[in-house]
Amino acid sequence: MTPPVSTAGRRLCLALCLMLGGSAIAQAAAQSSTKADEFPSVSIPYERHILPNGLTLIIHEDHKAPLVAVNVWYHVGSKDERPGRTGFAHLFEHLMFNGSEHYNDEFFRALEPAGATKMNGSTWYDRTNYFQNVPVSVLDRALWLESDRMGHLLGAVDQARLDEQRGVVLNEKRQGENQPYGKVDDFVAQATYPVGHPYSWTAIGSEADLNAASLADVKEWFQEHYGAANATLVIAGDVQPAEVLKKVEYYFGDIPSGPPLKHQGPWVAKMSGTRRATMQDRVPQARLLQVWNIPGFCDREANTLSLAASVLGDGKNSRLYKRLVYKDQIATGVEVGIGPFEIGSQFTIDTMVKEGVEPARVEQAIDEELQRFLREGPTVEELQRVKTAVFASALRGLERIDGSGGKSAQLAQYQVYCGTPERYTQELDEIRRATPAQLREVARKWLSDGVFKLDVEPFPEYAASGQDAPRDKLPEIGAPPALKLPPLQRATLSNGLKLVLAERHEAPVVQFSLMFDAGYAADTGVKPGTAKLTLDMLDEGAGAYDALQLAARKDDLGALISTGSSLDNAYVRLNALKAKLSESLALYADVALHPTFPEKELQRLKQLQLAAIRQEKAQPVGLARRIYPKLLYGENHAYSNPGSGSGTEASVASITLPDLKAFYQRWLRPDNATLLIVGDTTLAEIKPLLEQRFGGWRASGEKPVKNLATVALPAAPRLVLVNKTGAEQSLVMATELAPPKSDPDDIAMQLANTALGGNFVSRLNMNLREDKHWSYGAFSAIAGAKAQRPFMAYAPVQSDKTVDSLREMDRELREAVGKKPIDGKEVDFARDSLVRSLPGENETSAELANSYATILNYGLPDSYWNDYVQQAQTLKPEAINAAAQKFLKPQALTWIVVGDLSKIEAPLRQLAPTLGITQVQVVDADGKVLR
Known part of the structure; x- marks a missing residue:
């Protein structure tokens, strides 16, 4: 579950209420009004129904993929709390993920193996929402689960569950406050609103109030606020409205409306x-x-x-x-x-x-x-x-149906806040x-004072249907659908630049990704941070445009141009509106082929990059990410620089324009690049346009290579400590080197990692978060890389549980390749959660481009994703555990702990020998050994 964040982010700009003056305003108004017709009409068609019990149902059809978004908004948030009882809305967000009367288990456990994607919940000042994208065959299961926790929750909420989730929420609160500036929001809320105002406390609540909450308190809270008449359900996707209405009446019709509603006015x-x-x-x-x-x-x-x-x-x-x-x-x-x-x-x-x-x-x-x-x-x-x-943002939004900014979120948000989705239009x-x-x-x-008025309205008479859907078992989820991504088409420009196209015509946008075999790994032999700074400079002046003119031209075209690097790759991306395709490509080519590298922009960006380095050092995860590459790869490997690619303060300060130009000439060349195109175009249409803009681009000099030599693993585990004075939490991370992404057992390794720490109900998270309540989340991941890639398991934990958490993580990792191998049930869950999520991860043109980039970057077969489901289904537990043995070597782990060493160093040193750790070092934020 996410920290409290606002989903009302569609408004791109928000500003101070100012009084404008001057005669120029009237003249500008006349000119501006003549351009209103330039902008297209954008709307989201829907049907709206009010069930007899007061539940609002909104249905939107989108048949581009066999996918359905299920999005429930309750019109209750932290503003509906009262002083002394804050944090209840957010606490209930957690409790409602934790099991209901007829499915008394983690909500994620029922949907992750069913292929749910973009699944989460959040609480904010005015609402609580739950959302997931599911394959069409899983709609009944999702509706059953949502209706069960709406109408049948309290029987599953006991004191033990309340205590468990209270501990999780308190760790979430500590984790947020442990971040830089983490206590600003509470301070601002109290300073800007009068005592008793519903916004004078934050959504996560106070620790004292959460600790004081009794079981009777939280049950009363639920009964007051989570009835059907206080909820909006949005179903968007590959559905027929009449069928959806019947299903919703079947699953939700028996749920009581709840008490008369009370909502604070303006x-x-x-x-x-x-x-x-x-x-x-x-x-x-x-x-x-x-x-x-x-x-x-x-x-x-x-x-x-x-x-x-x-x-x-x-x-x-x-x-x-x-x-x-x-x-x-x-x-x-x-x-x-x-x-x-x-x-x-x-x-x-x-x-x-x-x-x-x-x-x-x-x-x-x-x-x-x-x-x-x-x-x-x-x-x-x-x-x-x-x-x-x-309007460019609104058009791009038509590609998405999900509940985190997609069309289902828009419909729900405007219905709940404004009483009608039409407010969006x-x-x-x-x-x-x-x-x-x-x-x-x-x-x-708005320079005048505000006003408060209370309007009391009659409460409509609602009635539940009295008909209950069967609650003895979850609906079946059906067979996982095979992914059917559009085929890749290939061509080559006259200069040898490879083109790869995937057609997608559902929205009038085209995504371009010019990818270079470079990235942070290309910093070897040059000043660390050069790759990142070079790519950041490309759009700071190009062709005839300076930085601000270029940004203005992008805005005029509604084009999104971005540049950047990952570990293995550099990229220049364009998301263009079809109606502005030719003009957008001209600007894109200027950025990629004709950067001007202005000196004044370099000095400004160097200062920004130096500031980013200091921010990384202030954040536990950022700090660990900076130091682990050199620990794993040694001094001269292409992957040994800080993992963020930002370099060091000394190296960035010394970078010059000749450094950037040399990097650009050496690495960003047509024979080291592939241009991936995804969206509303054809090869016949796009190739001539690209030939016109990119055909004259030529490479010079010898094509560069990187040092991606295989690295030997340590003979014994080691422990590296980093001090963060006053930290309320410690970051505990275990990391080592796994085989590259192209390894034939990659899918099996993904399944093993998923069971170990790759999703909510994985071993690590269920142990440290759900069972022990020491952490807000504990996870593991295998990064992507062309050579050996980092595996890491990590958890931010409360300081007094640092030693216990490291011991538990070590035990989980050792048992996974020892006396407690991954069993068939875990394999099935991991496989289902990966394969069924594929449709939801390939909805938009940008998402498709990311999937195809994986194929192109790591040399995988074109059919990799379309074959993924079948290949994953053939893997048995024996193969999964063999893959785990291949990438997980507990005897070779490097442990990194970031925390207040005055509290944790001594007990960690005492623990080390019991885990076979013979080397304990304290390093600074740059990885320099202090002792």
């Missing part, structure tokens, strides 16, 4: 004057937040204000980014955003102050830009760019027609 709690506070934290950079209380999510004027916000803070061409990060270079990042809550929202400017810069200087610059915006208002070009971004229409003058008027209006 309460903006507008602040006046300037309030200031200071808090301290162990962080590498100062951070400046500025927060205003503004209208709620459904308010028309909040939508209008969001356009002004994007001008201030959306992208490189936003006013604050240009001033703070690009021009003055006094900040390493700035975000402007709205927390779009139901009864009142918050507008935040969140700035990461560059190290060595006084926060007061940053604050002054922000104030100057706000005053300039107040005097001048937005330009026609700024408003047009913002509108293009909104209305918002887009308001954005289409918005003018600078309207922005000025709304900003002026």
Whole structure:
């Protein structure tokens, strides 16, 4: 289950309520209004039904894949709690994953082997939701499970379960607060809302309130808030509405409506004057937040204000980014955003102050830009760019049905918050027609004080059907569907550049991925961090565009261009709207083939990369990721540099433009590249366009190679300790080298890892989280790599359980290849969870591109994914355990523990000999041995 996060992120821009002035506004408004017809109509067709018990059902058809999104929103969140009883909504999110009366087991256990993807739940101020994408054959099972926990939960909630999940939630709270800036949200909530306001506490609640919660308290909470009349169910995907309605009536019809509803009306709690506070934290950079209380999510004027916000803070061409990060270079990042809550929202400017810069200087610059915006208002070009971004995002959203930002989430969100999904279409229409003058008027209006009103409405008479679906067993999930990805088509340009195309015509977008055999591994022999910095520089100036002009052109086209690196690969990606394909390709070719490497951009990006390194060192997982490659691979291997690819502070500080240009010329060349295209085009259409833009590109010099030599494993386990003074948790990680991704036993190794620590009900997570309550989550993973790849098992644990957690993890790893091999039930579960999830992981063009990139990067057969189900089904437990023996070597593990060594070092040293560990070292954040 995710930490509390807002799913109301469709609004791309959120800004300070400002009063716009000047005669230029009226002139700009007239010009802007003439462009409203440029933006297409975007809507999500649906049917809506209200069951006799009050349950709202929304159905949307999307037949592009045999996939269904099931998304349940309860109109209850932390704002419905009361002081002294905070955290109940989030606690119940956990309890509702933990078993119901007729399926008293982990919710994930029933759906992971059924192929569920994009499955989770979350709690926020105004709602709690549960969502999953499932193959069409699994819809009955998903509905049965959702209806069982809606209507038949409390019989499965006892004191032991409450204590268990209370411990998990408290560890989640500690884990969040253990992160840099982890206590900011609580501080801001209390400082910006009056005592007793529903938003004056955060969704995760207080430790004291959670510890004080009794079994009677939590059961009363459920009975008050989780009835059918307080829920919205969205079914989106490859369905027929009439059949869905019958199924929902069958499974949900007997559930009581619940008591009369009580929902808080608008309460903006507008602040006046300037309030200031200071808090301290162990962080590498100062951070400046500025927060205003503004209208709620459904308010028309909040939508209008969001356009002004994007001008201030959306992208490189936003006013604050240009001033703070690009021009003055006094900040390493700035975000402007709205927390779009139901009864009142918050507008935040969140700035990461560059190290060595006084926060007061940053604050002054922000104030100057706000005053300039107040005097001048937005330009026609700024408003047009913002509108293009909104509609491009809406078009791309048509590819997804999932409950975490897809169409089912949009329908549910607007139904729950606004009473109708149509508000989504209305918002887009308001954005289409918005003018600078309207922005000025709304900003002026919101300079006045807010108001609170309470409206009491009659409660409708609801009645349950009295008919209950059978509850004696889960519905069967049926045979897993074989994946049927579109075939790969191949061609070659005149310069030898390989083209690979997969057609997908459901949405008018095309995804391009120009992939190079380079990546962080290409940093060998040069300054670490060069690969990352080179790729980051490509879109900081290209062709005739400087960095800001290039960003503006992308915005004008609604194109998404990104550059970057992974361990083995460098990439330049484009997601283009079909209607702007030719113009977008021209810009894409400039970025890939004609970067200008401006000196001023290098100095700015070096500072950002240095700041990122310091952030990594402040985060336990980031710190471990920096030091484990050299421990595993040694000094000269291509994989030995910090795992993030960011390099070291010394190396990045010394990188020059000639370093970047040399790296670009050596590695980014047509004979070292493949261009993957996925989406709404054909080979006949796209090849001439690509020949025009890329055909003249030529390679020079000898094609480079990397040192990917095989590394011998350690003869005995070892322990590496890293100090993090004051840490409330310790990160415990075990890591070693596994065979490469191309190994013939790769699928068997994936299944073994899944059973061990690759999903929620795996051995490690069930032990440390569910049984012991020492951690919010414990997992394992095998990374992808062309050579030997890292295997790691890891868990953030409460400090006083560091030694016990390491001992338990060691026992689990040893027993998996010893006296407790993976059994047939675990193999079946792991296999089902992998193979049935494939349709949900290949829904959008970008997701398809990721799958095909795996094939191309690691030299796998074209039919790899389409054959995956059959190959996985043939594997028996004997083969799975043989694969586990192949990659899991407990006697060769490198243990890394990051925590407060004043508390944990001595007991860890005492533990080491009992586990066969003969070498214990303390290293700093760069991996340098201290003792």
